[in-house]
Amino acid sequence: MLKLILIALSFFFGLLSIRKVRSYDVHEAEPFWKMAAVTVWGGMVSVVISLFLYNILHSQGVSVQDGVPFSYFFVGFIEEFGKLLALFLCWPIIKNEMDEPTDGPIYIACVALGFSLIENYFYAAATPLSSPLIAIRLVICTPMHVAFSMIMGLAFYWAVKFEGGWGILLGAFLAAGIYHALYNIFVSYWYLLPGVYLVLRGAYRWMHQLLGYTTAQSPYRITLADFISGFPSPEVQPGVQCLDCGDAAPKPTYEKGQIRLHQCEACGAYVCSVKTLHQLIHHYGSVFGNLKKEIGFKAGRPKKLAAKLKGVRLNKKRKIVSFNLKTFNNALEELNRDVIRRTEKKWWCLWRCQP
Ligand SMILES: [Zn+2]
DSSP states (O other): HHHHHHHHHHHHHHHHHHHHHHHHSSSSSSHHHHHHHHHHHHHHHHHHHHHHHHHHHTTTTTTOTTOOOHHHEEEEOOOOOHHHHHHTTTTTHTTTTSSTTTTHHHHHHHHHHHHHHHHHHHHHHOOOOOOHHHHHHHHHHHHHHHHHHHHHHHHHHHHHHHOOOOOHHHHHHHHHHHHHHOOOOOOOOTGGGHHHHHHHHHHHHHHHHHHHHHHTTTTTOOOOHHHHHHHHOOOEEEEOTTTTTTTSSSSEEEETEEEEEEOOOTOOOOOEEEEHHHHHHHHHHOSOOOOHHHHBTTTOOOOOHHHHHTTEEEETTTTTTEOOOOHHHHHHEEEEEEEHHHHTTTTTTTTTOOO
16 A cells, blocks of 8 residues: 555656756747656557566576666666667657657656656565655655656757767766766665765756756747847737836737736837746746746845846836846846856757857
């Protein structure tokens, strides 16, 4: 019973990670049914491949089990290889969807979710819940599987998209394998648990930065100014008072998904809710994470991100903001360039030499 609860918890955390990954896919959302198909098919295939490789290893006299220290090293590489190969075998499902860098990470995250669910089920069935370590492992391993594979998903995108990306894919596989192996070693001994915390934190940050980068590089990404000029005759909606000049006349409104912007015709400023402001920063600045916390214009001491949002004025009480389009547009473009620049400085950014 406890095991079932743990597996359900793991599934829940896995779904949360997929939701998180998908929240970066703002420019061209992937169809839900394809993600579900890759989760089921990719998950099954990756488990079969991994079992096959375990068998080969076993026939060579290497046994992978608790208490055999170095065996964990193989686990990382075998399972990452299983997920990567499974992604290739999902090609018929995803070949028409591979049109922006975020797609690779998204679909490998689905493979990882499927893989982890099946593995968890068999692992829980075969292993007695003899220690809290096993319980911890059951719960956190799904988000971990998702996070470790991210880099391979991006490398996969480059490899299928550009010739000569195969070396990068190999590098990404090695990086994912080493990370996974480290996790396996840390999670196997209670006195190494602080290491798990570090790996968790590292993997989360890694995923966050990598996905911000893929969003910033999307070919579907346009600027905020282009988005607005894409409405030749915007609908005029009543009910919004300008933050700058107080004008209460009905205003031209620009709407797409969760974005809802109004233009004040009296003073030229744009007005939107704080929620829309967050969406604008995701879409055009490629900055994600807890924006509520990061923007927080606290009395006279703007946070780091707030200081970069040039041209934006906030009314905390009414929860609306106004901005000057040109200044804010430039600030968002600068944020986007910043995301790319910062990521390309990282050692794991293997594809910086790519077009
Ligand atoms: Zn105004």
